Amino acid sequence: MLIDIHCHANLYLAIDEIIREAKKVGVEKIISVGMSALSLERVLEISNQYESIYPSLGIHPEEVQMNEQIENQLEEVVDLIKKNKENICAIGEIGLDHHFVKNEELYPLQKKIFEKMLLLAQELELPVNLHTKGAEKLVFDTLPSYKIPNVNIHWYSGSENYLKLGIDRGYYFSITPAISYSPAVKKTVLMVDKEHLLLESDGPVKYAGKIGTPAMIREVFTSISKFKEISANELEVQLCDNTKKIFPKIFEK
Ligand SMILES: [Zn+2]
Structure with a gap:
């Protein structure tokens, strides 16, 4: 079984089809990450509707330029997340973007x-699904002030220094289909030990003009197996174990 730990599943128009295609290639669990104040209810709704979808709620760092109301809506968002703490597996997608x-x-x-x-993740004892693009220093400087069960850095593309720091701190790193063309993603795969790698589509983000889908993590898996020189069988068990460690709640239902 493969698991897509970071997907914006609420943004697909034909979600039935997306889930069916994913299942065909062995992708059986998908974490749907929230982004905007408006999307959180929809993320919860699809996770109730489809058993392979698990919700993670949070506010994406780009929301500050998409939604003028976000500051006023913040308390409402926090309340909504607290109200659903039993149903969610993580806080995310959250982070900083410069x-x-x-x-x-x-x-x-x-x-x-x-x-x-971050305070919410600490209080609810939930892992975080982080976006760090262009703000790696500030994110890495901020994290030690909070007691968070586990940290996943999604689609890391920053400098080697912070990659090394994240590795030292035991963070997880999720790998996107950009592995097929991005030197930064390939470097992440090579540097992070197999115990801290995860798979993600970040769909429906496009890769080389093609809409990203959870099914695409099958190819990501094959690339990791090749780059790390680990057999497919061993890698599948390893990635599943990693996912269980950081997001245990998606194995409970
Ligand atoms: Zn994302």
Whole structure:
């Protein structure tokens, strides 16, 4: 069994088809990460509807430039997450972004939201699914102030220094279909030990013009097996064990 630990499943129009295609290639569990205040209810709804979908709730760092109301909605979002603490497997997608968010005036609000989400993860004892693009230093400087059960860095593309620091701290790193063309993703796979790798589609993000889907993690899996020189059988067991360690709740239902 393969598990897609970071997908924006609520954004697909034909979700039945997406799940069917995923199952065909052995992808049996999908963590659907929330992004915006408006999408969280939908993430919960599809996880009730489809047994292979597991919800993770949080506010994406780009929300500060998508939604002018986010600061006012923050308490409501926190309440919604607390209310659903038994049903969710993680807090995410959360983090900081200084790459797609260019307006520095938004950075203090982005940090405020991130810290609120980390506090929530600490309080609810849930792992986090993190976005760090262009803000690796600040994210890595912020994390030690919180007691979080486990950390996953999604689609890492920063410098080798922070990659090494994350490895030293025992963070997990999830690998996207960008492994087929991105030197940064390939480097992450080579440097992170097999006990800390996970699979993700980040769908419906596009890869080389093609809409990303959970089924694509089958190819990611094959690439990791090749780069790390680990047999498919061994790697499948390993990745499943890793997923169980960081996101135990998706194995409970
Ligand atoms: Zn994402």
